[in-house]
Amino acid sequence: MLLPKFDYHLPKSLREACSLLDEFGAKAKVLAGGTDLLVNLKRKTISPEQVVSLNKVKGLDEATAKKGKGIVIGPLATAAYLAENELCRARMLVLAEGAGRLGSPLIRNRATIGGNVVTARPASDLAPPLMVLGASLILKSKEGEREVALEKFFKGPGKTSIKPKEILTQIFIPESDGPSASAYLKMGSRKTLEISLVNVASYIEVGPDLAIRQARIALGAVAPTPVRAKAAEKFLKGKKPGGENDPLFREAGRAAVQDAKPITDHRGSAEYRQALIEILTARTLASAYSQIMKTV
């Protein structure tokens, strides 16, 4: 498959990149890892006149902890980096786990978190983890910057509230409020190179008595966008699990099914997806809680 013709730009700074996008607007596409963009170009699902590569802009490819004030992730951080980096595994394990299941080892060496978020597929491996971590985004254009909560960013399959002249320049993960842990599970027909049937990220924060102060659960591939399982979260708030095998978690899984709208497609039926939501929610919650129990 051949790539179509386009004009290519290699800005050296975000300022230059924003200038270019300001000039071209919707005629341009941003190039980060290329693992979605080049596929779409080859399949002719998009045909931008201009391609603006961010790969010569420095300082966008790492996660940095801001002493007590959360973590900042650059949009060009690759899935491989997020899966293996010490800081990510220690403080954002759910994101590292999601990143480790994205595509294949070859794809992970190029795919970026910024690209994955802006591409906004409902089955994204990174979106549910980011949602349960409470992520927010910085979108920058020549006019200035704005901050958007990730929850409000996704509008539909492949659709977000990013404007044509904007670039995603930062992903911010706030500091957690007490002992917490998280987990991610992805279910598909294959163990690699797979778009999930269902994927679930769970996050639990406990109070000093080990009761659940807050739970956040995000479901992927079961709605037009990744969604929070609010009914399940409400059910868990304030409850004190007896251990990782507490039937509470399975009950939360049953509640999570209410917040999803799975469809039947060639990957599986809606009913099967509902069954998976229940199980994967329970398992990720149990995993998160058992991690907390090991540390307190």
Place this chain on the structure above:
Amino acid sequence: MKKMMITLKVNEKEHDLVVAVNRTLTQVLREDLRLTGTKQGCSVGDCGSCTVLLNGQPVNSCLILAVEADGQEITTIEGLARDEQLHPIQQAFVEHGGIQCGFCTPGMILSAKALLDKNPQPTEREIREGISGNLCRCTGYQKIVESIASVGKNE
């Protein structure tokens, strides 16, 4: 710009090339540098037959614009053998029956090299995960896994 002058360091040799911006690294390696060991399979990053090492990391070259590889180090399958001597991984594939039609082989060997460089004695599971971006329609993977495992045991 529509064309760019780039320098690719391929198998330790530098090449100065003028390439159209819409050509992939696979195309430039195969067509401009005549290094046809890297294969064009699915073109969309699903099969891994286009695998090369970019700065030591295995990637799908079909999803990389050649101009994006400017100034980088690339290892193709041709870069593994020394004069007439096969690289230990290549030798292992020959000895353990890890090659049938050979189409997936360059990509498999390069993914294996990247794995072994990081993890010299991988478990079977780690091997299977390490090559999980490379598809083989002939072997059923078993002999490929054994070939890679044998290199791990000898080191």
